Amino acid sequence: MKPLKPSLAAAASIHWTHPIKPFHVRSLIRAEPDIHKAVLIFDSATAEYPSGYRHDLPTFTLLSSRLALSSLPRPAELLLLRARRELSLPIPEPALIPLLRSHARARRPLESLRLLRQSLSLFDLQPSHRSYTLVLSALVAGNHLNQARHLYNHMKDINIPPSVATFNALLKALCSSGSLDAAIRIFRQMPDRRCNPDACTYNTLIDGFCKSGKVGDAIDLFREMQEKRCAPTVVTYSSLIHGLCLSGDPDGALELFDEMRVRGVKPNVVTYSALVDGLSKGGRVIKAVEVVERMVVDKCRPNVITYSGLVDGLCREGRVPEAMEMLDRMRIQGRKPDAGLCGKVIKGLCDSGKFHEAANCLDEMVLSEVRPNRVTWSLHVRMHNSVVRGLCGESDANRAFQVYLSMRTSGINTEPETFQLLIDCLCQKDDLQRAARLVYDMLVEGCIPDHDTWRAIVGVFWNRRRVQESAELIWHTLMNH
Structure with missing residues (x-):
């Protein structure tokens, strides 16, 4: 990163009208899109009057917020410390919030937690539930679930009233760790704390129950949500549809899918992908193809996950040519099949005894620079070996040897057999x-x-x-x- 502190000579090169007013400095900082030039403007004002002009607190906090939004949290923190030292004033909480968010966005939730804990000693600032909720959410998103629970308990100890957002962050932490009973207990306490659950609250619990295989409990919460006139969102329906598919109830997922459309809730790519995957795995691949066609009509572009579920289902039912057509459709739409998706088609070709077509697909993967990752590597090792053995079974030694050479080039192990x-x-x-x-x-x-x-x-x-x-x-x- 380039140094943010310009030289005094560079700072002095900016000419100011006399006298300099803080609102002039703030106007220029706001108007300057380049953060380094904004710092130059800030420093040039004090360079103009080294013994007279001083920035006020709003100017310090403005530039600190700009630095934090530019993913420069450390310079932003140092600037707030400078303001605290030079002005001997407490730093307001709105100046701390961008700094906490900057660490959260950079996936440094523990740094956000450090700032929160040190806010009183560093900035003479007593954070409110807003800062606590932000850090709590960052800890949950970063999977620091124990720290999140400790922070919530600390909030109770110092009598900071939780908001709905605070409860939602805590519920997400509990559901992520599988503590569904504890999550329900907290959920039932929310009205007593004058925090009525919102759609995000219900969505978090419903998703947690679905992922734990307790779809019946999730459906009960869904009905309760409607009774309390809390409108289900596309996230609600997507979680339930995914849960029903995982539990082996594709028909129930289809009914819910139709219900959401009747209620005017537009499905998104996550909803469609969950339904397509569930239908494909449930032996309803023809219906899954229809859902994809409807998806295109609704101008919702299928993604790799959508096609992956469909291709897998087609290959399971021996419809390999149709699976290959889906790969071609992906390419036409500008979506590049990944190694896992290509692997499913090649495995389907091998299972159907079409080893020459499988070898051609392997060549196409190489030409398209589609490479397996750590997750799909073992699949591709088995797949390449299967193709070579299949070609040997058809006495095509030349083609089998070509595939073998490609394996050697790609570093894929050859099995003894x-x-x-x-x-x-x-x-x-x-x-x-x-x-x-x-x-x-x-x-x-x-x-x-x-x-x-x-x-x-x-x-x-x-x-x-x-x-x-x-x-x-x-x-x-x-x-x-």
């Missing part, structure tokens, strides 16, 4: 040079050829006329002596 089948296939084609190379590769990888592999190699040598004649000559010579 694959080595042996490919060597045997090459030996049957009398391709001794390639077979010998494979034996060498096997030994390099610490894979010892078995008896059948050696027998195949020796058999090729034996079938060569010169080797056979030399062996017979040696045999006759030994017999005659």
